[in-house]
Amino acid sequence: MKIGELAKQVGVTVETIRYYENEGLLHAALRNPANNYRRYDQGHLERLIFIRRCRTLAMTHNEIKVLLQARIQPDDSCETINELIDEHIHHVQARMAELTILETQLIELRGQCHAALTTRDCGILRELDQPTDELTEALVVQSHVAGSQCKTHQPK
Amino acid sequence: MKIGELAKQVGVTVETIRYYENEGLLHAALRNPANNYRRYDQGHLERLIFIRRCRTLAMTHNEIKVLLQARIQPDDSCETINELIDEHIHHVQARMAELTILETQLIELRGQCHAALTTRDCGILRELDQPTDELTEALVVQSHVAGSQCKTHQPK
DNA sequence: CTTGACCCTAAAGCAACTTCAGGGTGTTTA
């Protein structure tokens, strides 16, 4: 099948597919010699589905590469896989812990202003003028689990 | 004070400060004509503290710019501020909701394999071969609240 | 007078894509 058809079947854009090939997540497709179009088979389809499944579970490309490697070594022990998933669960939990603290702090901050006052008198701005205390600063954990982009506060 | 001193007082790198100037978060510093070094005053210090406080609360530069603007308009209504914080709390909560779902799914996935088997028999890989169901796919919300970088699965 | 700490700029790198610029291919339809 051609790239557009593969994209439709899996629910990604053709650009994403080409990008994955570039990244080494997907094997390079064979080309139709007549027009240089990429040609995909069932193996590509299944591999792409696997990759997308991992991505919706917020794994990095590196994590996925480890799993893809295991996937084509049927006789290897799956210990690596189990460990990787365990670690990744920790990544998610670490991020949730961060966000829980964040939420508490933001709600406390929000509580500093209830009415519409002048900014001069807004308790929120006054609190934001205070340095972050060191305890809080130390709480930030390492976790690659990011969010998607916010449309509302993006430039343009 | 010079850039290095400002950096030390606030707890950021000098590169970050120069970057913020470039981004329009910090006003350009006056330069010492003799050597072209940046020279900062109390106003810069306070503004930088404000910015860092907002960043530890995971606000985007755009969100911060709105607050900085309000901060220097003492007679304006603080309604904008209150709304921005409310929205930002939603960003955090939206991301937490996503991660809660993610955690559930990952734990379910992890449950597919308890022993160290061959990858051929690993229930995790088998489940990852299945397409993401559409319901789950639709659940992903817009939220800019990202995580920091994961050292473990990063290249090099 | 050289070492080391500090300052400067401009550009590239990171993650995972998306978007854009510029151009070929292939089928359909007026």
Place this chain on the structure above:
DNA sequence: TAAACACCCTGAAGTTGCTTTAGGGTCAAG
């Protein structure tokens, strides 16, 4: 048969919030 339109190609730049690198001045101490 030629224009329209959908689809394919490559390579580069943009996104966010920085960090890192390259390459080079400034300044005090020893």
